Amino acid sequence: MKNIKYLSFLCALAVLVACNEPEDVLKGTSIEPKVEQELPQLANGSADFSTYVALGNSLTAGFSDNALFIASQENSLPNILSQKLAMLGGGSFTQPLMNDNFGGLAVAGNRIPGFDPRLVTTGSAPLPLESVIGPVTVTTDIALNNPTGPFNNMGVPGAKSFHLLAPGYGNLANVSLGLANPYFVRMTGATPNASVLELAMAQSPTFFSLWIGNNDVLGYAISGGDGSNPITPADGPPGVGFNNTYAALIATLTSGGAKGIVANIPYVTDIPHFTTVPHNPVPLDAATAGAVNQAYAAYNGGIQQAFAFLVANTPLTQEQADAEIAKRTISFAEGEGNAVVIIDEDLTDLTAINPALVSMRQATADDLLVLPASSFIGTLAVPGNPLTVNGVAVPLEDKWVLTPEEQAEIKAATDVFNATIEAVANGAGLAFVDANALLSQLNTTGIPSGNFILTSNLVTGGAFSLDGVHLTSRGYAMAANEFMKAIDATYGTNFEASGNLVDIGTYPTNYAPTLQ
Known part of the structure; x- marks a missing residue:
């Protein structure tokens, strides 16, 4: 019993040998490229992209491999999208960059528990960075070296829908009380009690993206449904219930005439954090x-x-x-x-x-x-x-x-939240991305994109990072393409038809342990 080996399935996962450059684990799944053809010019459409602000959680921030770090932020979905929007008059796009590529957070020189350096792989299962390269000094310190805003990327890892309305969510004094988010502390500057929405609106956005709600169910799922992180109630006033909170967010974001794009919530059963470990190992x-x-x-x-x-x-x-x-x-x-x-x-x-x-x-296969x-x-x-x-x-x-009962509870909440997101988006005339369908496709047939087929397999699938929840940089590039397709459909641009979607093959699927 001392030598029980229950995870040979993870050890058999093939990844590349570590190096100093981003790595590609999909060379064996290449497909034939499309034949080149003459394409139309990029069209402006009806949206004003001059001031783009992105709101959301870790999927907006660029979180990957269980951490936020410079390389992942530079390949975040909104940063990729902003580079394309710049072709149609979009302005600069500023992000609250971390201080290093280790990841992790400190306060006054002391590490914050639970905010650790990123995961890496050396050819098998995901590993903590420090177990591979030894101890590192986390240099991003929320008490000593926060960057100066305003920030166009207002994605806050860990944020739930109601957190975007919460005053004091970025106040350093509230961190020890469990009422503030250390990532948001880095973004509030001289206005520590300002909410995420207030800081976004202070920039007078002409175009916005909003991808929020994942953590409203994901927190419950990641904790195994043990009740320590409950699902956000559907009903209740803004700042409490999801439905009214989401409506309030959209009403405020569009109040100055801004147009935008929103995405819904994937099913947790489609992500490798919940599909990798077998019930019978x-x-x-x-x-x-x-x-x-x-x-x-x-x-x-x-x-x-x-x-x-x-x-x-x-x-x-x-x-x-x-x-x-x-x-x-x-x-x-x-x-x-x-x-x-x-x-x-x-x-x-x-x-x-x-x-x-x-x-x-x-356990059974249904667990x-x-x-x-x-x-x-x-x-x-x-x-x-x-x-x-x-x-x-x-x-x-x-x-x-x-358990199946907990999965059913999560799915029911996700369906209610997604119905709200789509209805509010349609009512406001916003572009809409069905991220739920997108990630379900990753989990079934895979998604051909560029010269690659992305799947939801941990490590080898190319779409999900080593934490099994967040996307890889290539996955974020894939999502950025879906955002552009939705912008095309709603606002009359033609990113896809003009050949201006991103080439996902130029984005890495994982980062070497030596990346600093």
Whole structure:
């Protein structure tokens, strides 16, 4: 049990050998280029791009590989888009650049927990940068060296919809209270209590992009639906409920006549953070499988007895009891493919009958394990005790897995939020990007773009960065093309027809550990 290897699927992932330049992991998926043809001139359309401001969260900021760093910001979606809008009168586009390519944040010389340097790969699974190159000094310090605005890129990693309206969300004094976002502290300057929306409107934007709402469901999903990071309620006043908050954001952004583009929220089930770790990664030899089964024999017998009691004393039918008994019976076998044991709070609570009968079962293919579970499964809950293997002898807590019931809750909220986004966008005459459909396509057929096919596979797919949630620079370039296509359709430009979409092949899929 000490040598259990449950993640050979990650170790087999092929990536390039590290170097000082951005790397390309898609050479084996090239497709034939299109035949060149004479193209029309780029058309102005009806929008004024002279002052473009982008609002949103990490997907707007350029967050990648679980960090924000200079190279990722330079290849952020709005920065790529701004370079194309400049061809039609767009002005300069300023971003709150980090101080280095390590990533991570500090305050007064001390690292901020949870804001760590980026992930890298050396040929297999994603790794913390410092585990590869050794300790680094995080030089981006929110108390010492914040850049000077105003900033056209107002993407704040971690922001939910209501955070864009929140005063004090960028006040350094509120960070220790958990009421401020360190990334936004870097952007507020002499107006620490100004909201994201206020700083955006202070620039009198003529054109804006808004991609917000992902974190309103993603926070709940990443925490395994354990309740520590709840889904934003749909209803409630602006600054509380998603629907009215989103409407208020659009009403303000368009109040001066600005035009813009918005995008909706992808399903979390389409991103590799939730689709990479299998439900059954446990290999066992015959002796270990027998020992584990013996350890669970009392539990399995107790389940039988508890449900016999419920059938005799409650309206529960024998058929219903048999179905749950089958779901809850824990059994391991010699060989590969044993499913992990998980806590499932949607199971019938039997602890009143027998306190030892906690609500646990083995995972199925319908469960989604979060990516960090890859480094937790197989560890020992009690150091030195081989009988306390997490995921085998000790069930995985709620935070490590999304059950079908939790997935349904997330999907229902996403559908409500997306209906609001599209309806508000249509009502305001804005361009609209169906990011939900886009990322679903990545997860199914892949997306041909330029000379490449992007997929949602972690590391090798090219679209998602090493954290399994955020896009690579090539993924952001792909998204920028979709934004331009939507601008074409709504405002009469012709970025696509004139051949002015970006060549995604010129954007990297990952960055070498030596990039500083």
